[in-house]
Each structure stands twice: as structure tokens, then as C-alpha cells.
Amino acid sequence: xxxxxxxxxxxxxxxxxxxxxxxxxxxxxxxxxxxxxxxxxxxxxxxxxxxxxxxxxxxxxxxxxxxxxxxxxxxxxxxxxxxxxxxxxxxxxxxxxxxxxxxxxxxxxxxxxxxxxxxxxxxxxxxxxxxxxxxxxxxxxxxxxxxxxxxxxxxxxxxxxxxxxxxxxxxxxxxxxxxxxxxxxxxxxxxxxxxxxxxxxxxxxxxxxxxxxxxxxxxxxxxxxxxxxxxxxxxxxxxxxxxxxxxxxxxxxxxxxxxxxxxxxxxxxxxxxxxxxxxxxxxxxxxxxxxxxxxxxxxxxxxxxxxxxxxxxxxxxxxxxxxxxxxxxxxxxxxxxxxxxxxxxxxxxxxxxxxxxxxxxxxxxxxxxxxxxxxx
Amino acid sequence: xxxxxxxxxxxxxxxxxxxxxxxxxxxxxxxxxxxxxxxxxxxxxxxxxxxxxxxxxxxxxxxxxxxxxxxxxxxxxxxxxxxxxxxxxxxxxxxxxxxxxxxxxxxxxxxxxxxxxxxxxxxxxxxxxxxxxxxxxxxxxxxxxxxxxxxxxxxxxxxxxxxxxxxxxxxxxxxxxxxxxxxxxxxxxxxxxxxxxxxxxxxxxxxxxxxxxxxxxxxxxxxxxxxxxxxxxxxxxxxxxxxxxxxxxxxxxxxxxxxxxxxxxxxxxxxxxxxxxxxxxxxxxxxxxxxxxxxxxxxxxxxxxxxxxxxxxxxxx
Numbered sequence: 001x002x003x004x005x006x007x008x009x010x011x012x013x014x015x016x017x018x019x020x021x022x023x024x025x026x027x028x029x030x031x032x033x034x035x036x037x038x039x040x041x042x043x044x045x046x047x048x049x050x051x052x053x054x055x056x057x058x059x060x061x062x063x064x065x066x067x068x069x070x071x072x073x074x075x076x077x078x079x080x081x082x083x084x085x086x087x088x089x090x091x092x093x094x095x096x097x098x099x100x101x102x103x104x105x106x107x108x109x110x111x112x113x114x115x116x117x118x119x120x121x122x123x124x125x126x127x128x129x130x131x132x133x134x135x136x137x138x139x140x141x142x143x144x145x146x147x148x149x150x151x152x153x154x155x156x157x158x159x160x161x162x163x164x165x166x167x168x169x170x171x172x173x174x175x176x177x178x179x180x181x182x183x184x185x186x187x188x189x190x191x192x193x194x195x196x197x198x199x200x201x202x203x204x205x206x207x208x209x210x211x212x213x214x215x216x217x218x219x220x221x222x223x224x225x226x227x228x229x230x231x232x233x234x235x236x237x238x239x240x241x242x243x244x245x246x247x248x249x250x251x252x253x254x255x256x257x258x259x260x261x262x263x264x265x266x267x268x269x270x271x272x273x274x275x276x277x278x279x280x281x282x283x284x285x286x287x288x289x290x291x292x293x294x295x296x297x298x299x300x301x302x303x304x305x306x307x308x309x310x311x312x313x314x315x316x317x318x319x320x321x322x323x324x325x326x327x328x329x330x331x332x333x334x335x336x337x338x339x340x341x342x343x344x345x346x347x348x349x350x351x352x353x354x355x356x357x358x359x360x361x362x363x364x365x366x367x368x369x370x371x372x373x374x375x376x
Numbered sequence: 377x378x379x380x381x382x383x384x385x386x387x388x389x390x391x392x393x394x395x396x397x398x399x400x401x402x403x404x405x406x407x408x409x410x411x412x413x414x415x416x417x418x419x420x421x422x423x424x425x426x427x428x429x430x431x432x433x434x435x436x437x438x439x440x441x442x443x444x445x446x447x448x449x450x451x452x453x454x455x456x457x458x459x460x461x462x463x464x465x466x467x468x469x470x471x472x473x474x475x476x477x478x479x480x481x482x483x484x485x486x487x488x489x490x491x492x493x494x495x496x497x498x499x500x501x502x503x504x505x506x507x508x509x510x511x512x513x514x515x516x517x518x519x520x521x522x523x524x525x526x527x528x529x530x531x532x533x534x535x536x537x538x539x540x541x542x543x544x545x546x547x548x549x550x551x552x553x554x555x556x557x558x559x560x561x562x563x564x565x566x567x568x569x570x571x572x573x574x575x576x577x578x579x580x581x582x583x584x585x586x587x588x589x590x591x592x593x594x595x596x597x598x599x600x601x602x603x604x605x606x607x608x609x610x611x612x613x614x615x616x617x618x619x620x621x622x623x624x625x626x627x628x629x630x631x632x633x634x635x636x637x638x639x640x641x642x643x644x645x646x647x648x649x650x651x652x653x654x655x656x657x658x659x660x661x662x663x664x665x666x667x668x669x670x671x672x673x674x675x676x677x678x679x680x681x682x683x684x685x686x687x688x689x690x691x692x693x
Binding site: 005007009010011012013014016018019020021022025048049072075076077078079080082083109110114175177178180181271272275296300303304313316317318319320321322323325326328329330331336 | 381383387389391527626630638639641650671674675
């Protein structure tokens with residue numbers, strides 16, 4: 001009797017011991033793995049982000065100087081590199097303190113990496129991001145003040161280090177390589193600016209703010225000079241129209257940014273709307289576009305420059321479509337012409353681009369182009 | 377009482393030690409086991425750029441001819457919108473694309489198989505495609521909810537001999553059986569098609585009507601029949617090991633990557649040479665067409681060794 005009791009006690013004890021230790025091991029192993037894995041992953045991604053950024057940018061004077069013009073494995077980027085060297089673009093992005101993590105961060109991680117210099121314009125200085133604050137508040141009514149001060153700021157601090165000055169919003173996606181293709185055929189000493197041309201309220205039209213617009217160095221000089229001489233003032237808070245009216249006053253030409261098939265390159269909406277949407281006939285857009293609107297696939301150039309109302313995930317999607325995803329061996333239907341100045345850019349020393357000649361030629365072309373444009 | 381107590385304690389201690397020993401043994405064993413498991417998984421990658429550059433012009437033109445694709449798109453009237461989208465977009469890039477339907481539609485053209493059972497329909501379509509292949513040697517089977525970049529499919533099979541049995545896509549496991557997921561597209565070589573036609577005759581191993589009570593998905597039925605023909609599933613991936621066949625949409629994959637790899641969203645997400653995506657709306661597909669076949673940054677060239685021309689009478693690519 002006693003022996004039997006002892007034996008069964010032994011067996012019960014064995015089972016209890018096994019189960020207890022099993023549970024204990026599971027608990028310890030499980031929580032230890034999970035805990036360390038999670039915090040490890042988080043730390044790793046933060047560290048990676050900082051490392052990536054330090055490789056790509058030099059932070060100086062609250063601006064980002066591009067150190068690492070992105071290249072893709074297996075690609076031949078010599079033409080893009082040539083343009084990068086000779087068509088220097090400073091991109092300034094309109095943002096605010098509340099949008100740094102939500103929006104501006106993704107601009108920094110994607111398209112702005114193709115600009116020569118990037119400045120994030122906010123209402124406060126932030127040396128880490130970095131952003132520049134120019135004594136303005138936040139809000140729609142501050143947009144033109146921010147714009148005026150931003151252009152003055154970049155002229156003052158970086159005027160000699162860039163040829164063209166682009167303004168974009170933190171929900172604009174820009175394909176800077178395609179912008180260089182357009183600008184390469186023009187001189188930065190020409191008083192001209194490009195964007196998505198709208199027609200109302202200004203004789204030569206003005207450029208849509210959301211779709212982004214780019215000023216030549218001469219255009220920027222005249223803009224700043226205009227404010228000094230009070231020819232231009234803060235007329236309204238409608239930033240794009242007010243700027244367009246100032247441009248007209250100081251003799252800066254509203255350029256035609258369409259490609260050689262007359263397809264638009266700057267877009268005020270996201271790709272889906274332009275490619276598939278049918279805008280209602282009463283939508284303001286119909287009355288605003290300077291050039292005839294095309295809906296469907298021919299709305300947009302293959303060498304599109306910008307899209308607007310782009311949220312962060314769409315930014316990464318567009319980055320994937322533009323710079324990564326491709327069809328092997330596919331011969332594109334649209335074969336764009338190489339800008340004439342490429343030979344001059346590649347010419348051996350003293351292969352200086354004869355600015356005078358080109359300016360003259362382009363100046364004439366610009367005027368001719370203007371006359372040909374349909375005016376309603 | 378004490379006698380029992382001490383026995384109990386002894387039992388407990390022994391039980392604990394037993395458990396420890398078993399769990400250590402298990403982790404050691406499962407570690408090596410999972411490695412062995414990996415090797416059984418077949419991986420198929422495209423030819424390297426270096427090898428392509430070594431080829432002569434005549435070999436290049438041979439391969440361009442050999443790599444032409446016959447697309448079998450399995451539709452039903454219920455999927456009319458997806459059917460129309462596939463018809464208007466990616467199917468134009470196949471050398472021959474045939475829509476196989478369960479019942480005819482007045483709106484769109486297709487081979488009417490008059491068959492409601494999906495597996496039976498797939499078998500009929502395969503038979504029809506094999507008989508009408510002409511000199512095409514590669515076959516791509518997909519539902520219209522899938523979007524395919526046929527040029528990248530050609531790139532994957534470029535240096536593979538279609539008179540060898542190939543069965544490629546995104547591989548999954550059903551028990552011990554490796555099969556290619558239907559939703560991300562199935563690639564079959566001519567030899568595989570030939571063996572399928574043969575094994576279809578075997579009523580025991582490859583029945584046309586499955587068990588009425590237990591409906592097995594067509595993708596596993598196909599894998600089973602192929603297994604009996606000595607053909608095994610291979611996972612299509614790029615040089616970096618990224619999967620080329622996806623059943624998720626591009627935006628879904630990007631979202632996932634934003635959560636998992638915020639420092640490098642696009643690099644970590646999807647392959648440059650991706651072949652398929654799934655679950656995308658009509659509008660999203662038009663944007664994808666623009667993104668793949670038109671939108672690009674000026675000044676970046678790839679100098680691919682082969683050239684594929686755009687399809688005639690099309691304006692969205």
C-alpha cells in the first residue's frame with residue numbers, strides 16, 4: 001500500500017515537473033525573444049535612417065547639400081550626371097512644424113535626393129531636420145509671405161550655388177531629372193519661369209502653386225529687385241497668382257513646359273486623376289488651364305515633372321515606378337530629343353557654353369513661341 | 377506520508393530535467409531541419425547581365441524568337457471589369473493572348489469552354505492552348521485580377537530551354553507538396569504542357585472531377601498532376617532573391633514596406649524586374665501601365681541586350 005502510494009506520487013511528480021518546466025521555458029524563451037527582437041528592430045531602423053541620411057546629405061546653414069546623387073545598379077546614368085552638374089537646381093519645399101514627420105520626411109527620403117540643394121521652409125528654425133523659419137506664422141494666409149521670404153532667403157544664401165530655383169509643396173512629387181531635361185534648353189540668365197500654366201487673372205497667365213514652379217536665376221533676381229523697388233508687394237495670400245502677377249510686372253516670361261508632343265509635364269493632381277479621371281464639366285480646372293486639357297493617357301508626358309496631392313505612400317509608389325520598376329528591353333514609344341547644350345557641356349576645356357549666343361537664339365524662340373500659343 | 381512526499385519531489389526534479397533535455401534536443405534538431413527544408417525549395421533566377429553581354433547577335437535573335445509567350449487568361453462573366461482591363465492593358469504584350477471563359481459574354485471575345493468547374497476548365501484551356509500554340513513555347517496562366525509585365529517574364533525564362541519541364545511562379549506549400557500560387561500567375565514551358573496533356577489521361581492520379589465532398593483548389597491539383605509527371609514548382613526571383621510574382625497590389629506592398637523598413641521603403645519593397653501584381657483596381661492598373669511603360673527619369677539608360685517593341689494600336693503604353 002505504502003509502496004504503491006509512493007510510486008504514483010513519483011509519477012505525478014514527474015508529470016508536474018515536466019509541465020512546470022515546459023511552461024517556464026516557453027514563457028522565458030518567448031518573452032525574451034519577442035522583447036529583444038522588437039526593440040532591436042526599432043533601434044536598427046532608427047540607426048539605419050540616420051546612417052542613410054549622413055551618407056546622402058551634408059547639413060549646412062539649415063540646408064541639405066546633396067552628397068550622393070542616386071545611381072541604380074546596372075544603369076548608365078552618364079547623361080543624367082552631366083545634366084546634374086550643369087543644370088544645378090535648388091529645391092525649396094513649403095512645409096510646417098506639424099508636417100515634418102507626416103509629410104516632409106518622405107520628401108527628404110524620395111524625390112528631393114535628386115536636387116543639388118534642398119531647403120525646407122517652415123515657420124520655425126529646426127537645425128536637425130533641418131528647416132528654416134522666416135518670421136511667419138502657419139496657415140493659408142501666410143503662403144505668399146513664406147514664398148516671398150523663401151525666395152529672398154535662397155537668393156541671399158545660395159544665389160551663386162544654383163542656376164534654377166524650384167518651389168514645391170510637401171505633397172508635391174517632382175522628377176528632378178525630367179525638370180533638367182526641360183531646363184537644359186534654356187539659359188538661367190533668361191528671365192523665365194516654368195510650371196503648369198493657368199490663364200485667368202493674369203495676361204500671360206501664372207503657374208499653379210501645387211504643381212510646383214521653377215524660376216531661372218535672372219527671374220529670381222528680378223523678383224527680389226521688384227520687392228526692393230516696391231514694384232512688387234504682398235498683394236494677396238493667393239501665392240501662385242500673386243507671384244505670377246509680380247513676374248509679369250518685372251518682365252519675366254511665363255514659359256511653356258510641355259514636351260515635344262505638347263503634353264503637359266507639371267500636373268496639379270495625382271496621376272490617377274489625370275490618367276483615368278473625367279473631370280466634371282463644371283470643375284474649375286477646365287477654365288484655368290492655359291493649354292488644351294487632355295484626359296486619359298495623353299494627359300501626361302512620359303517625362304512628367306510633377307504631380308500634386310501626393311500622400312506619403314504615393315510618394316514611395318511614384319519613386320518605385322519612376323526609378324525602379326521597368327519592363328526589360330522595352331523600347332519606349334516616346335524618344336525624347338537630347339538638349340542641344342549637351343555637346344557644349346561635354347566639350348573639353350575651354351568648352352565654355354556661349355551663353356550670349358544661346359540666350360539670343362532662345363530669346364527669339366521664346367517670343368515666337370508666345371505668339372503661336374492659343375489665347376482665348 | 378513523508379515517503380510519498382520525497383517520491384513526489386524526486387519525480388518533479390526528474391520531470392524537469394527530462395523536459396530541459398527534450399527541448400534542447402528539439403531546438404537543435406529543428407535548426408538543422410529548417411535548413412534542410414530550405415534547400416528543397418527550388419529558386420529560379422534570370423540570366424545575369426554579364427552572360428547576356430557575351431552573346432552573339434544571332435543567338436540574341438534566336439532567344440528573342442524562342443521566348444515568345446502564349447497567355448491563357450481564365451475569365452468568367454462575373455469578372456467582366458477585370459476581363460476588360462486585362463484586355464485593354466497587359467494582355468497586349470503577350471505574343472498571343474486567349475481568354476478562356478466559363479460562359480460566353482456578349483461584350484468581350486473569348487473561347488467559351490462552357491464549363492463551370494474551375495479545374496475542368498483549366499484542363500480544357502491547357503489542352504486548347506497546347507493544340508493552338510503554333511511555334512510558341514512558353515505559356516502563362518493567369519486570372520484577370522492579376523497584372524503581368526510580360527517583358528520581365530521573358531527576361532526570367534530567357535536562358536531556359538522550353539523543351540525542359542518548367543513550372544514557375546510564387547511557390548507555396550500544401551503539406552509536403554510545393555505548388556505555384558494561381559493568384560500571382562503560373563508559367564509553364566512547352567515540355568510541361570506536353571506532359572500535362574499526357575497525365576490528364578491518367579484518371580487515377582489526375583482526375584478531372586475531384587471528390588465531390590472535398591474541393592481541392594486547382595493550383596494544388598495542377599501541382600499534384602505535375603508531380604506525377606516529374607515536374608516540380610520553382611520560385612521565380614531576381615538576382616537579389618526578391619520574389620518576382622506577387623499576389624498583392626503595389627500600394628499594399630509599399631504600405632507593408634513603410635511599416636517594416638521605414639529607412640529604405642522602396643529598395644526593400646519590390647523587385648525592379650517584378651512580373652506580377654494582384655488585386656488592383658482598374659484605375660490603379662492604368663497608373664501602373666503608365667509607370668512601367670512610359671514614366672521614367674531622363675538620362676538613365678539600361679542598354680538591355682534584347683529589345684521588345686511596343687504593341688500596335690495602343691496608347692496607354
